[in-house]
Amino acid sequence: MSAGLALAKREIVRFLRQKSRVVGAVAPPIVMWLLVGSGFKGSFRGDSFGYFFPGTVVLVVLFAAIFATISVIEDRREGFLQGVLVAPVRPASIALGKVVGGAALGLLQGLPLLALVPLAGLSADARGLLGATAVLVLLAFALTALGFTIAWSLESTQGFHAIMNLFLIPMWLLSGSFFPSEGAPGWLRAVMAANPLTYGVAALRRALGGTSPSLPALGVSLAVTAAFAAAMFAAATAVVARRPAGPGRPAR
Numbered sequence: 696m697s698a699g700l701a702l703a704k705r706e707i708v709r710f711l712r713q714k715s716r717v718v719g720a721v722a723p724p725i726v727m728w729l730l731v732g733s734g735f736k737g738s739f740r741g742d743s744f745g746y747f748f749p750g751t752v753v754l755v756v757l758f759a760a761i762f763a764t765i766s767v768i769e770d771r772r773e774g775f776l777q778g779v780l781v782a783p784v785r786p787a788s789i790a791l792g793k794v795v796g797g798a799a800l801g802l803l804q805g806l807p808l809l810a811l812v813p814l815a816g817l818s819a820d821a822r823g824l825l826g827a828t829a830v831l832v833l834l835a836f837a838l839t840a841l842g843f844t845i846a847w848s849l850e851s852t853q854g855f856h857a858i859m860n861l862f863l864i865p866m867w868l869l870s871g872s873f874f875p876s877e878g879a880p881g882w883l884r885a886v887m888a889a890n891p892l893t894y895g896v897a898a899l900r901r902a903l904g905g906t907s908p909s910l911p912a913l914g915v916s917l918a919v920t921a922a923f924a925a926a927m928f929a930a931a932t933a934v935v936a937r938r939p940a941g942p943g944r945p946a947r
Contacts, residue, residue, distance in 0.1 A: 702779075702792025706763060707799060725751065725808075748815035749900040750872020752808050753892070756801040756835050757867055761859050763797030764842035768852055786935035794840045794931055801835035812903060819903040826902035833920045834895045838863075840927035847934045870896045877909045894919035 770776045779789055809827060812819050819827065842859065849855045867873075869883070870892040876884045887893050898916035911919075 700792065700795075702789065703796035703799065706766060706793065706796025709766065725755075744814075745816040745905060746875075747872070748811070748817060749903055749905060750867070750870070750896055752805050752831070753834060753870070753872060753896055753899065754867055755808060756805040756831060757838050757863055759801035759804045760797055760835065760838040760842045761856075761863065763800050763839055764793075764846045765852055765855060766797075767793065767843060767846040768849060768855055771850070780935075787932045790840070790843065790928065790931040790935050793843055794836060794928060797839035797843070798832070798835040801839060802831060805831050805835065815903075817903045817905060823902045823904055827899055830895060830898045830902055830917070830920065833917075833924045834892075834899075837891075837895070837920065837924035837927045840924065840931045844927065844930045844934055847931075866890060866892050869893070871900075871909075872896050875909050891919055891923035895923070 767776070770779075806828060809819075809824055812824070841863075845858055845862070846855055849858070869887050869890050871887060876887045876893075879887070894911055894916040897910045898913060898920055901910060901913050901916070910916075
């Protein structure tokens, strides 16, 4: 645990020294929320700002996970990961430290947005905000673990961005953040139902007072989100245990 906490602390210290990362993770989703909400206001049934808000918060956490896990590639290039791998540290501790550090950064950027709930037209009480916080903890952990798993096997930040944009952005778009599943074609509804992020967005929407006939039940949404987080951490631990941290390095 001490090794994992040291790695997590290192991620947070690095973040505090790069203030531009806050702007890069928070500003684009907020701008998109305002523009999309305004654009759909005249043609969207119900409050467009309220509908898009939960997805915007999740997008902030997703961007934070992308930026946080880029450090895996940077640490490999600088030789830091190779040093960690030869140390007497379990793979689970390495994965936990990097994932917890990235998830903490996602929460630091995503949680303050809950203060905008009244502006979004949502009516979340203290219990709802507490539930939303718990959902964001699970989502930040799951998305950071997913980003870590992908970044571990890549050697360039350009390739990482390409894969993350190809994989995570469609994953977010098909989570119910941008449009509801009702009215979508049958095959698209099936894809949205199979998308684990759909249930995280649904749980956050319910916690913030949003409703929709297509939303999964809260218990199901929380269970799937927790399982998603556990599966992604298991995958992150597995890649650390069996894959090299850089070219020419044998797997441990």
